[in-house]
Amino acid sequence: MCIHVRRGDRITNRQINIDTQPNNIIKVIYKYKPTKVYIMTNKLNELKFLSNIKNIYFYTNFNFLKKINDNYYLFCIENIIMKFAKIRCSTFNVKLNSKNNNYYHCYLTNYPGWQ
Numbered sequence: 001m002c003i004h005v006r007r008g009d010r011i012t013n014r015q016i017n018i019d020t021q022p023n024n025i026i027k028v029i030y031k032y033k034p035t036k037v038y039i040m041t042n043k044l045n046e047l048k049f050l051s052n053i054k055n056i057y058f059y060t061n062f063n064f065l066k067k068i069n070d071n072y073y074l075f076c077i078e079n080i081i082m083k084f085a086k087i088r089c090s091t092f093n094v095k096l097n098s099k100n101n102n103y104y105h106c107y108l109t110n111y112p113g114w115q
Contacts, residue, residue: 001034002085004078005041005108006092019108020091022050028108029056032087040078042071 005020018024025047029037036055041047050056059065059074068074082088089106 001029001032001037001087001089002078002082003028003037003039003089003108004082004091005039005043005047016091022047024108025050026053028089028106032089032106034087038078038081038085040075040082 003025005025006016025039034055036057038057039047039050041058044058044060048058051058051061059068059078065074065077068077087106089108091108
């Protein structure tokens with residue numbers, strides 16, 4: 001499972017702040033029961049304690065990712081991780097055009113994002 005947690009830019013809805021809290025992220029993880037979870041986030045410090053839970057990882061758990069200083073480069077690599085995840089969880093409930101049924105797609109919130 002790969003979870004993209006947006007916490008910060010372009011977020012003006014209080015519900016997003018609630019939905020992206022660690023306790024809600026854990027609920028989503030337990031719902032899908034993945035064996036491993038990689039969390040992409042722009043607010044690592046707010047979610048860091050989740051790395052104490054077995055099989056939950058951030059870029060800081062991997063030396064080759066930790067060495068990347070360019071956030072855009074890291075985001076490109078994390079998008080590839082998301083692409084190969086069997087369970088893909090986005091922050092926002094967005095309409096996807098993909099017809100690929102090789103994965104599940106879930107959301108942390110029903111808020112539609114920045115439409």
